Amino acid sequence: TRTLQVKIPAGVRNGAKIRLAGKGEPGVAGGAPGDLYVKIAVNPHPVFGRRGDDLTLDLPISFPEATLGANVEVPTMNGPVTLKVPAGTPSGKTFRMKGRGAPKKGGRGDLLAKVKVDVPEKVSKEEKELLGKLRDVSKESPRKRLGVN
Incomplete structure (x- = not known):
C-alpha cells in the first residue's frame, strides 16, 4: 500500500x-x-447545483420583493453579491450572473439564480390585515387568462 x-x-x-x-x-x-x-x-453542494460549467441556485424572495423590485443578496462561490430584481418578477424567472459559476479554462461559468417567491406559512395579524386590504383592492384575478375568476 x-x-x-x-x-x-x-x-x-x-x-x-x-x-x-x-x-x-x-x-x-x-x-x-x-x-x-x-x-x-x-x-453535492448544499446550496448550488451544477449544469456544465454553470452553477444553479434556487433564490427565495418575498412577495413584496417580487412585486415591488429589490436589491437582494445572492450567495456565490466567492462571497455574496447584490442582484437587482426588477418589479413584477415572477416565480421561476432565472437570472444569469456572468462569471459567477464553476472555474473553467479561460474563466468561469455563470451562476443561474432561479427566483422562487416565498409564501410564508404564518403571518402576523398586521400582515394578514394588509394582505386582506391588498386582496380587496386588486382589480384582476391571476386566473382570468384561464377563463375563470
Whole structure:
C-alpha cells in the first residue's frame, strides 16, 4: 500500500478521470508499471447545483420583493453579491450572473439564480390585515387568462 498525492483541478466534473502515468500495477515480467486512473466523485453542494460549467441556485424572495423590485443578496462561490430584481418578477424567472459559476479554462461559468417567491406559512395579524386590504383592492384575478375568476 502506498499513498499518492493527486492534484485535482478546480472545476472538475463528476465522473472525470485523472491519469497518473506510471503509478499503476507493475508490468508483466518486470516491465514498466501501468497507469493509474482516479475517477472523481463530486459531492453535492448544499446550496448550488451544477449544469456544465454553470452553477444553479434556487433564490427565495418575498412577495413584496417580487412585486415591488429589490436589491437582494445572492450567495456565490466567492462571497455574496447584490442582484437587482426588477418589479413584477415572477416565480421561476432565472437570472444569469456572468462569471459567477464553476472555474473553467479561460474563466468561469455563470451562476443561474432561479427566483422562487416565498409564501410564508404564518403571518402576523398586521400582515394578514394588509394582505386582506391588498386582496380587496386588486382589480384582476391571476386566473382570468384561464377563463375563470
